Amino acid sequence: MKQVLLVIMMCFAINGYSQTEFSSKFKAIPPLDTSIKTKKAIPAPVAPPDIVAPNILKKPEVKFQSTNFKIGDPDPISMIQTNDFINPGDEVRDKMNKNIEKSLVNNGLKENTSYLNLKDLDFGIIRTKSKSLTIRVRDYGAIDGDLIKATVIHNYKGTVLANNLYLESSFKDIKIELQEGLNYLELEALNRGSLGGNTGAFYIYDKEGNLLLSDLWNNFDTGVKSNFTFIKE
Template sequence: MKQFLLFVMMCFAFSSYAQNEFGGAKFTPIAPLNTNKVAPKKVTPSSTDAPVIKAPDLFKKPDVSLPSSSKYQIGETKSFSMEQTNDFINPGDRIRDKMTKDLDKTLVREGLREDDRLLVKIDKNFGEIRTKSKYFVVKYRDFIYVDGDLIKATLNNQMIGGIMELYSSYGQFIFDLKDGINTFELEAYSKGTSGGNTCEFKIYDDKGVLVRSEFWDNWDKGVKGKFVIVKE
């Protein structure tokens, strides 16, 4: 019985202690979040239309914008040019070309070289020769510069002696004359390597007498000199 009463008293005491510790305490409840005050974010949907692509005008010259020169640039700025140049030309070639031109002009001026710009392209009539000689001897040579000049001689449209080359010393050929009129022609058959054809020739009768001395200078290929020889 005593034990039971002791148990009841302990329970009563514990109950009173618990009320004093927790009964007087006040608890503030936490208010719930107010979701009505936050406005929802409006999302604008992206356009589904395809972007407009503008084709370039192929006939319009594009505006070329060159970059500005850098402050670290070294040397002189060269302007842009479409002209093809050779920056690696040898200065000695220019001097050589100038000396060659000057030499050519000097040779032409001194009569030691022909000038292609002044080629004679018109046939020449050397006139008439009257003689009683049975034949003529013609001596010929290149009187300026031996460069491979060739000549051709014809009498009454018949070739005499073939094609003959001119040298510094005289070559010669002989042809007989018929009574009456004989047409004798000398033709510049070629040009030499240094210009037109140059020929000096002398005509002798059957007694060795000089009948005519003539020459031509800077003749073009195919130009002819004509004599009318009358055998009396």
């Protein structure tokens, strides 16, 4: 009996030792992961191609990227005419011509055409009891072939007093016989002189030789008139 109990106690002792030994040192090994993991490939960025405009005007090449072009942006290629083919000497020539023209004007050898008078000039109303008037005219600038036409108008009827009258440095006389009421006188520039606009000076005298009016017209274009109104009282 004692032997049987001893055997049973030894079995419990061995069993308890075995459980303690395995529970403290044994560790489970996880199964090996055999699945293959791959990274997704990211393509490298590619720069957009450059578009080069043809060098047709001998200018630096114009480059632009197609991705930067937007509707409404200015076109880098212009079809507007440029000055690339103009002779550089033309600018120097034009400048010299302007300087020469300015010098001639300043020295009285040429009339200034930069401010031609394109409108008729009215010299107002003159009242007189004289039966006739004398208008003395001349060119007050350089003598360059200025021509005028003198016309008197009464009751809507015009009478030419002088045609193609050549203006010189000396005075030329135009006589007017006044009618009762309104008398209109027109001095019309028939041309522009060879040196510029039509220029002239005038003096108006009554029959007794009294000076009624004196003045001048300056740089008239062809067809422009000096207008006068005479009232015989």
